[in-house]
Amino acid sequence: MSITRSKKKEIFEEFGRDVNDVGSPEVQIAVLTERINNLSLHFKKFPKDNNSKRGFFILIGRRKKLLAYLRRKNYSRFKSLIAELGIRAK
Numbered sequence: 560m561s562i563t564r565s566k567k568k569e570i571f572e573e574f575g576r577d578v579n580d581v582g583s584p585e586v587q588i589a590v591l592t593e594r595i596n597n598l599s600l601h602f603k604k605f606p607k608d609n610n611s612k613r614g615f616f617i618l619i620g621r622r623k624k625l626l627a628y629l630r631r632k633n634y635s636r637f638k639s640l641i642a643e644l645g646i647r648a649k
Contacts, residue, residue, distance in 0.1 A: 562593055574640075584629045585640050591622040592644050 567590060571581050574589040598615045602608065630637040641647065 562590065562597070566593065574643075584625050584632075585636065588622055588625050588629070588640060589644060591618055591625070592646060594618055595622065 570589045570593060571586055572578070574583075574585045575581065576583055576585075580586060595615070595618050598611065598618070601611065602615070605611075626637065626641070629640065
C-alpha cells in the first residue's frame with residue numbers, strides 16, 4: 560500500500576527540477592498520484608475497506624489543491640505534468 564524509498568527516489572529524479580528537489584509541486588503531485596494508484600488497486604481487492612477510503616479521499620483532495628496551485632502559477636508545467644502522469648484535470 561505504501562511507496563518504497565526506491566520508488567520515491569525514482570519519482571524525485573524524474574519529476575524534480577534538480578537532484579535534491581523533493582518539495583516542488585510536480586514532485587508532490589507525482590508522489591500523491593503513485594499513492595492514489597496503489598490505493599486504487601487495494602480497493603479493487605478489498606472493496607469494503609472504508610477506513611482506508613477516508614485517507615484515499617484526503618489524498619485526492621490534496622492532489623487536487625496542488626494541481627490547482629500549479630495551474631495558477633505555471634500553466635505550461637501543469638499541462639506537461641498531467642500529460643506525463645496520465646491524469647486529467649477538471
